Amino acid sequence: MSNPAAEIPDDGLDEMIACPQCDALYHARMPPDGRRATCRRCHTVLIAPRQGAYARVIALALTVMVLMIGATTFPFLAVNVAGFSNRASVLDSALAFVDGGLMASLAVLVVAFIIMVPVLRAALVIYVLGPLALGRAPLRGARKAFKVSEDLRPWSMAEIFIIGVAVALTKVSDLASVEFGPAFWMFAGLVVVIVLKDGAMDRWSIWKSLDSGS
Amino acid sequence: MEIAGQRIVSARETGLVACRRCARVWPMGRRTCGRCGSALRSRDWGSLQRVWAWLTVGIICYIPANLFPMLKTRVLFSESEDTIVAGAIELALNGNIGVAMIILIASVAIPIGKFVAIGYLAISVARPERLRPAQRHRLYHIVEFIGRWSMIDVFVVAILSALVQLNFAASINPGPAAITFALSVIFTMLAAISFDPRMIWDRDGQGPDRQ
Numbered sequence: 344m345s346n347p348a349a350e351i352p353d354d355g356l357d358e359m360i361a362c363p364q365c366d367a368l369y370h371a372r373m374p375p376d377g378r379r380a381t382c383r384r385c386h387t388v389l390i391a392p393r394q395g396a397y398a399r400v401i402a403l404a405l406t407v408m409v410l411m412i413g414a415t416t417f418p419f420l421a422v423n424v425a426g427f428s429n430r431a432s433v434l435d436s437a438l439a440f441v442d443g444g445l446m447a448s449l450a451v452l453v454v455a456f457i458i459m460v461p462v463l464r465a466a467l468v469i470y471v472l473g474p475l476a477l478g479r480a481p482l483r484g485a486r487k488a489f490k491v492s493e494d495l496r497p498w499s500m501a502e503i504f505i506i507g508v509a510v511a512l513t514k515v516s517d518l519a520s521v522e523f524g525p526a527f528w529m530f531a532g533l534v535v536v537i538v539l540k541d542g543a544m545d546r547w548s549i550w551k552s553l554d555s556g557s
Numbered sequence: 558m559e560i561a562g563q564r565i566v567s568a569r570e571t572g573l574v575a576c577r578r579c580a581r582v583w584p585m586g587r588r589t590c591g592r593c594g595s596a597l598r599s600r601d602w603g604s605l606q607r608v609w610a611w612l613t614v615g616i617i618c619y620i621p622a623n624l625f626p627m628l629k630t631r632v633l634f635s636e637s638e639d640t641i642v643a644g645a646i647e648l649a650l651n652g653n654i655g656v657a658m659i660i661l662i663a664s665v666a667i668p669i670g671k672f673v674a675i676g677y678l679a680i681s682v683a684r685p686e687r688l689r690p691a692q693r694h695r696l697y698h699i700v701e702f703i704g705r706w707s708m709i710d711v712f713v714v715a716i717l718s719a720l721v722q723l724n725f726a727a728s729i730n731p732g733p734a735a736i737t738f739a740l741s742v743i744f745t746m747l748a749a750i751s752f753d754p755r756m757i758w759d760r761d762g763q764g765p766d767r768q
């Protein structure tokens with residue numbers, strides 16, 4: 344087996360890219376705008392540049408924060424049974440576990456998964472990409488901020504929550520009549536915006552900008 | 558993407574260590590990534606221990622999650638307690654077969670499938686293995702992608718408990734299984750995150766590349 348490392352000078356290593364999932368080594372080549380370079384053996388997306396992506400990601404992250412404020416303050420769902428009615432906000436759903444001792448820790452987790460983590464990730468991304476979009480040097484701690492944002496990714500569960508809402512509604516539909524509040528639609532929109540935001544981020548380009556900027 | 562060599566080689570085979578976070582490569586032996594500041598490890602054998610530890614607590618939490626009630630429902634003066642499976646059966650009997658399937662898949666099939674898949678992957682990288690690396694890696698992708706969705710049932714319980722609080726008419730409250738189930742999902746996610754899938758590809762999938 345040939346040993347390419349012997350042929351690659353140390354300062355050429357930043358032109359190489361290794362697949363984080365399977366360790367396959369490539370010469371980093373920027374694909375054309377809007378196209379994606381994927382790992383040949385495990386198909387992980389490695390580079391996906393997009394013109395004006397930073398500004399778009401920031402706009403989407405701001406939208407996430409605004410929608411989340413709306414989704415947590417406006418009424419979410421309401422039920423009516425034989426004259427009794429009750430309305431619940433997103434926050435109420437998360438805090439449903441508060442009353443019983445150990446259950447309170449579950450309330451903390453649910454608040455984190457559906458509200459705090461999505462908002463925190465949006466805020467971190469704005470902090471990291473804001474200066475880059477303006478062509479300035481990254482702010483202090485930007486690398487750590489982006490790391491935290493990436494680590495939190497699997498723990499952002501807004502989209503799972505909205506499917507949970509759908510399942511819950513079929514469960515109560517034979518018990519009560521249900522009304523959707525404005526927060527329901529905001530939360531549904533939020534799910535779409537989060538997906539678009541994460542899809543528009545090219546990690547390779549962002550790390551590269553954070554590197555040369557520091 | 559242009560491969561570095563005659564065939565696809567790993568950074569490790571090439572005498573390089575790759576950063577799993579930012580994909581930058583460095584000469585073998587370097588400790589921290591100069592681009593993103595992460596710790597560098599060519600292969601993290603200690604990760605297997607973490608995988609087994611998280612997986613074990615995940616499985617332990619899953620047992621009470623199925624024995625205790627997930628929901629306590631009170632309609633007028635009759636009270637009922639539903640475990641995950643009992644709740645799904647009731648839904649199916651009421652004609653909501655589609656929703657019953659979602660619950661059974663998200664709360665039973667996916668968690669058990671994940672336990673088996675993660676355990677298999679952890680065993681498979683420690684010995685010569687027949688299943689090809691590409692297939693094992695696909696299994697890992699599926700486990701990573703799908704694992705979070707088991708959280709659906711916890712959210713269903715949360716929404717129902719918040720919504721159905723109607724004085725005498727009806728109330729729904731969470732049962733103890735809600736917390737053990739949530740913990741089981743979280744621990745299993747941590748097990749999947751701890752796994753280092755790069756080991757699947759070492760020596761063409763023929764066991765560990767310890768040097």
Ligand SMILES: [Zn+2]
Pocket residue numbers: 362363364365366367382383384385386387
């Ligand atoms: Zn790969």
